Amino acid sequence: MTAKEVMEISPIVPVIAIDDEKDALPLAKALQKGGVNIMEVTLRTKAGLKAIELISKELPSMNVGAGTVCNEEELIQSKNAGAKFVFSPGISKELIDASKKHDITLIPGVATASEVMLAQNNEIFYCKLFPAKISGGVDILKAFQGPFSKMNFCPTGGVNLNNLNDFLILKNVLCVGGTWFVPKDAILNNEFEKITLLCKEALDSLV
Numbered sequence: 001m002t003a004k005e006v007m008e009i010s011p012i013v014p015v016i017a018i019d020d021e022k023d024a025l026p027l028a029k030a031l032q033k034g035g036v037n038i039m040e041v042t043l044r045t046k047a048g049l050k051a052i053e054l055i056s057k058e059l060p061s062m063n064v065g066a067g068t069v070c071n072e073e074e075l076i077q078s079k080n081a082g083a084k085f086v087f088s089p090g091i092s093k094e095l096i097d098a099s100k101k102h103d104i105t106l107i108p109g110v111a112t113a114s115e116v117m118l119a120q121n122n123e124i125f126y127c128k129l130f131p132a133k134i135s136g137g138v139d140i141l142k143a144f145q146g147p148f149s150k151m152n153f154c155p156t157g158g159v160n161l162n163n164l165n166d167f168l169i170l171k172n173v174l175c176v177g178g179t180w181f182v183p184k185d186a187i188l189n190n191e192f193e194k195i196t197l198l199c200k201e202a203l204d205s206l207v
């Protein structure tokens, strides 16, 4: 799966921190029911890799990838768990080379012109903007359109129901990432119907 294909699956990409792998499948099904067929399961909890493994085996129609992948070891672990792609909050030559070596799609995070140049110079044209809001939000994305006309972004960090359209109307934005429609307490309390409704609310709000 190419980075372009990943970023075209859904205009909203859930960034998930899962504490108990038993919640992985109900959560994946709730997202699909809400119209969202992609998950970024972060490695910031111990259950992350196991959750990816479960979803990729039991629900292959879900496009599951890993998030918060910061080094080669985490990239290998993600691939072995069945991740179809990996997201990183940042970018490094080490991670780019590892993604090529292990043949897995990497969508790195960038927040400055120099980082966009590092991506571009390595033939990467699909990136997160992270942390989107505090690194300049809509303004920095507009500013990047001039010098980096081939670059496409998935702004993540500070995106919510009130501002997602401000990002998605930009020509260099394909999708946005966020946690607002997968709240941790809803996962912990097994309120999966609420997550389905939050997905629908976000998708219905798109202009």
Ligand code: 3PG
Pocket (backbone or CB within 6 Å): 015, 130, 156, 157, 158, 159, 177, 178, 179, 180
């Ligand atoms: C994160 O760091 O967890 C993601 O970027 C999502 O950020 P958000 O909670 O602001 O959506």
